[in-house]
Amino acid sequence: MEYTVQKLATLAGVSSRTLRYYDEIGILKPARINSSGYRIYGQDEVDRLQQILFYRELGLDLDSIKKMVTAPYFDGAQALKEHREKLLEKRQQLDALIANVEKTIATKEGRITMSDQEKFEGFKKKLVEDNEHKYGEEIRQKYGDDQVDQSNAKMMNMSQEDYEKVTKLANQVNETLAEAFKTGDPAGELAQKAADLHKQWLTFYWKEYSKEAHAGLGQMYVDDERFTAYYDKEQPGTAEFLRDAILIYTGMKK
Amino acid sequence: MEYTVQKLATLAGVSSRTLRYYDEIGILKPARINSSGYRIYGQDEVDRLQQILFYRELGLDLDSIKKMVTAPYFDGAQALKEHREKLLEKRQQLDALIANVEKTIATKEGRITMSDQEKFEGFKKKLVEDNEHKYGEEIRQKYGDDQVDQSNAKMMNMSQEDYEKVTKLANQVNETLAEAFKTGDPAGELAQKAADLHKQWLTFYWKEYSKEAHAGLGQMYVDDERFTAYYDKEQPGTAEFLRDAILIYTGMKK
DNA sequence: TGTTGACCTTGACGCTGCGTTAAGGTGTAT
DNA sequence: ATACACCTTAACGCAGCGTCAAGGTCAACA
Known part of the structure; x- marks a missing residue:
């Protein structure tokens, strides 16, 4: 039996x-x-198509399928195992996504006090914090602590109350820092207050506080342009000023 | 503070x-x-970008995001709920996929007796059966039975032994049918044997057998070109012949 | 002042797995 | 002869950018 495209397509359901x-x-x-x-297809092609469709149903990409049906001694089981790994990873991500979406829905519906403005001010900071987490790798290596891991978990469990506290604290840091910057003295009272507020803010994310890590983060504000850009937003030089203030605050420099 | 593309990109991590x-x-x-x-971006654009990235992290497509951040009174919670539904559906599919992939890996590794040839002969039939399941909708409506649903579940639970039996049976149906077709007599001994084998084959997939459903399936072999193409593969007219044999076998026609 | 080198611009292709016209040839039944 | 169903290649479109390419701009350095 021979088939034209349409016949084979109908037979196979494609x-x-x-x-x-x-x-x-x-x-x-x-x-x-x-x-x-x-195009004329024969029995062999029908068989091959079934194989292809079978693997396609398993979600394999055509390139992998090609290898499986073409190379006679290709390790299909191995390919399938790798595929499974990818699928499992996908599911993990999907689960995390769903959890996040649900959290956001809950926030949108349940919480009355947060205006969109406030909420996204929060998210903006969260993004910067995310950067800190990403770059926290360095801190972790330097101080051998798992505080970076912890900060994530801690933030996830933050209550609405905590959320407001930390947002307020972050604003205070910025305001005090802006004032202090005008004095030009990182050892001055205002700058030291800013450094202290910064420490308080930090403790919301870090499980344990250490002077070394605090100072390390301050240095990173200067070294990494992401942070620099963030802190220098209003007044260029602020990141450096904050670092100096922290160095003095932590006693690493006087 | 103003930003060029690169600056903003670096700040936001895109x-x-x-x-x-x-x-x-x-x-x-x-x-x-x-x-x-x-391009020069200002503070408003930074804020807006944070929103966009936030929703993007939730897996929303840019078109939906556009609506959420552009239309002031857009029902964001509703959009997120729909999004959640889509995600949940995706997860279901993913779970089914993973189960299938694992089953296939197990088959590939554990079963020694099935050559690739045999295995895919089996899959080829499975495809036709799948079509039957799909089109079984009609049967269900006609005979008000849930046997189509059951057949799926039943097949999933088939043991390796059953699998071999049913494959063998399917071959016997085809062989006997091919022989019978040559006699030209759907009421003849061979044709009736083919109909009986077909019934036995069916009972592997259907929870309950009924003459009406059997005859209905026979008719579908003629009406639906997918089945027709499959049964007419070797000898055109076989589908019709099988239908007639079944009609006689079930006593719906003499 | 000329020249790097790091930025910026628009334009356009590539990726996946096909769906979907479009423009035109073929097969067969009436 | 005509209609109609089938076949062909060629090409764009889809989502969300990555990745050249070709060329203009800007700050710094010799």
Whole structure:
């Protein structure tokens, strides 16, 4: 029995375009081409197509499928295991996503006090904090602590009350820092107050506080342009000023 | 504070291409364009970008995000709920996929007796059966039974032994049918044997057997070109012949 | 002042797996 | 002869950018 594209497509439950595409990418070529240029498929091609569709249903990409059905000694089981790993990872991400979406819905519906403005002010800070987490890798290596890991978990469990506290604290840091910057003296009263507020803010995210880590973070504000850009937003030089204030506050410099 | 693309990109942790794309699709336009054609972003754009990135992290597509951040009274919670539904559906599919992949890995590793050839002969039949399940909808409506649902579950639980039995049976159906077809007599001994084998084969998939459903399936073999193509593969007219044999076998016609 | 080198611009292709016209040839039944 | 169903290649479109390419701009350094 021989088939034209449409016949085979109908038999297998795919579109004729799909078969042409499979021909194009060389995953399933017709047995022969007749005098009018029509694709003619035979039994072998039917069988091969079943294999292809089977693997496709498992979510494998066509490139992998090609290897599986083409290379005679290809390790299919291995490929499937790798595929499974990818799927499992996907599911993890999906689960995390769903949890986040649900949290956001709850926030949108339940909490009355947070205006959009406030909320996104919070998120903006969260982004910077995320950067800190990302770059916290360095801190972790320097101080051998797991406080960076902890900060994530801690933030996730923050109550609405805590959230407001930390937001307020962050604002105070910024305000005090802006005032202090005008004095130009990182050892001055205002600057030291800013450093203290910064420490308080930090303790919301870090499980344990250490002077070394605090000072390290201050240095990072200067070294990493992401932080620099954030702190220098209003007044260029603020990041450096904050670092100096922290160095003095922690007693690492006087 | 003002930002060029790169600055904002670095601050937010995205690429400059992304910002240009967001400008292009109108989801985030720069505050102004300077005399050299450079994009200049201000504080408002930073804020807006944070919103966009937040929703993006939740897996929303940019079009939805655009609505959320553009339309002031857009029902964001509703959009998120719909999004959640989609995510949950995705997870279901993913779970099913993973189960299938694992089953296949187990088959590939554990079963020694099935050559690739045999295995995929099996899958080929499975595909046809799948079609039957799909089109079984009609049968269900006609005979008000839930046997179609059951067949799926039943097949999933088939043991390796059953699997071999049913494969063998399917071959016998085909062979006997091919022989019977040559006699040209659907009431003849061979044709009736084929119908009986077909019934036995069916009972592997259907929880309960009924003459009406059996005859209905026979008719479908003729009406639906997918089945027709499958049964007419070797000898055109076989589907019709099988239907007639079943009609006689079930006593619906004599 | 000329020249790097790091930025910026628009334009356009590539990726995945096809769906979907479009423009035109073929096969067959009436 | 005509209609109609089928076949062909070629090409764009989809989402969200990554990645050249070709060329203008800007600050710093010799």
